[in-house]
Amino acid sequence: MVDRMLLSGEFSYAAFATQQHHIHQSPEYCVPRTKHLNSVFDANVNRFIVSSDLGNGKSIFLEQLTFEAHSRGFEVFAVNTQLPEALAELDILLTSSAKRMYLIDGYARYRKAVKHIGKRLPASSVLVCAIAQSVDDLLHSEIAEDMCGAPREIDLNILDSAELAAWDGLLERWGFWEGRIQETRVDRLEFLRAQCGSENRSIVLSLFRETRLSRKIDEIVNYFLRQNPHHSKAFIAVLINALCQNHVDWPRITEWLEIDNAALKVDVLSSPVGDFMSGTSRWYEFTSTELASYILNHYDFAIDEMVEVYSKIVRETAYSADDLRGGFDARENLKELMRFRFLTKLFSSRGVGVTAINAVYRNRCSAPTLPFTA
Structure with missing residues (x-):
């Protein structure tokens, strides 16, 4: 269970609950951010912005906060959509005086939902948004305007x-x-x-x-790149989606890349990945963002194949951007995939990184016109 969280980033509510019920013992599952958790309930404000650099625990903190809120009698709602019907359902929830907590993991991505909830948030409820960057005075002012009230910042970067x-x-x-x-x-x-x-x-x-864990990572990489090279494209796709925080729909990726998902699942769960991912429905999310970045930094990949897989995912994501229902998510995914920072993580090898990024730009220029949306 601990290996699964460290390698894949998957959090177990049940394991954390068991740990917290033995609070006077040393943690056996993960490190609780106790001071920051308590600050949400001890404050005289009901709007919070949780900040941390990528990989420093904001998503895990929100999972811990869910448990803590439940234990204090709150209903918890994780908001990860901006579809009109979802906002309409929120309108009904927000009219209640019940103790409710609304969690949004991605301030920029779900800004419309932040504004919607902030404008209607009753005093009995709490709004918590997470952002993967530091919050300066200017950004804090923008967030306060969106939340319709000044939030208290919870900075998770440094452990006490x-x-x-x-x-x-x-x-x-x-x-x-x-x-x-x-x-x-x-x-x-x-x-x-x-x-x-x-x-x-x-x-x-x-x-x-x-x-x-280093030996386990070696086993995983060797399995996909050396022992089963016919799965190398699928492995690259898994890493790309992990860098994108798994926002791109995996069934779509397998369709775009013509991957036999059923056969891949059987092979993945019989590989070293199966040691820590068996029994989970999202078996394909077996690397966290941090692990994906680490693998790309420390192992050699066929750059042409990486460019091909990445370009295909970008192109098909762009084609999805005009979809009336899923277009918003596709546009946000496209923004993430196209950031230069993302490209430097993906093609992190010093020797070939620049060449690969140039190849990506050439590939984009030669592709049919894409429906990029600002």
Whole structure:
């Protein structure tokens, strides 16, 4: 269960609930952001913006917050659409004086929903939005205007001393310290503080490099790129979608790339991935954003194949942008896929990265005109 969360980013509500019911013991599943969780309920405001750099735990925090809100008697609604009928349903919910919490993971993506809820939010309810960047004064003012009230910011980037101590206990509990287990607790905490910068992302990356997870990652990459090269395009598609935070619909990707999804599922679950992803319906989301970036940084891929897969996904996403119902999601996905920052993550190899990005632009220029929407 812990390996699944670290590698795929999938959070288990049940595992976290079990951990929190033994709150006086050291965490056995994940590090709770207790101070920040309590701040949502102890504040005299009901609008919050949760900020962190990519990989520092905003989505996991929202999952933890869901449990905490339930335990305090709140109904929780995760808002991940802006379809008119969904907003109409929200109108009905927002007329109630019941204790309700509305969670939006992606302020920019779901800005229309943020405005809609913020304008109607009753005093008994709480609105929490997450954003994958730091919030300066200008952005804070924009968010306050959208939320129809000044939000309190919760910055998750830096772990406090209690959270670092919880990480130490968790790593010891599951044998992740390996060679460092001989060090004193003070030295291990100093490693988390100094070498990992007191950041979730850096701690997880150190696990990818230095523990049994590194061997598991080797096994996964070898399975797809060397032992079963006929699945290499599917593997690249999985990594691209992970970098896009799995916003692109996987069945569509398999259709675009002519992947036999049923056969792929059988092979994936019989591969090293099956060790930690068996029993989940979203078996194809077996790498987190951080793991996808790590793999692309540390392993060699056939660049022509990566360009081909990426260009196909971009092209078909663009063709979907004018769909009356799904067009919004397609346009947002297209924005993410086309960002230069995204391209530099995808084609991260220093030796061929620039060449690959140039190939992508040439591919786009030679393709039929796409319905890009601003």
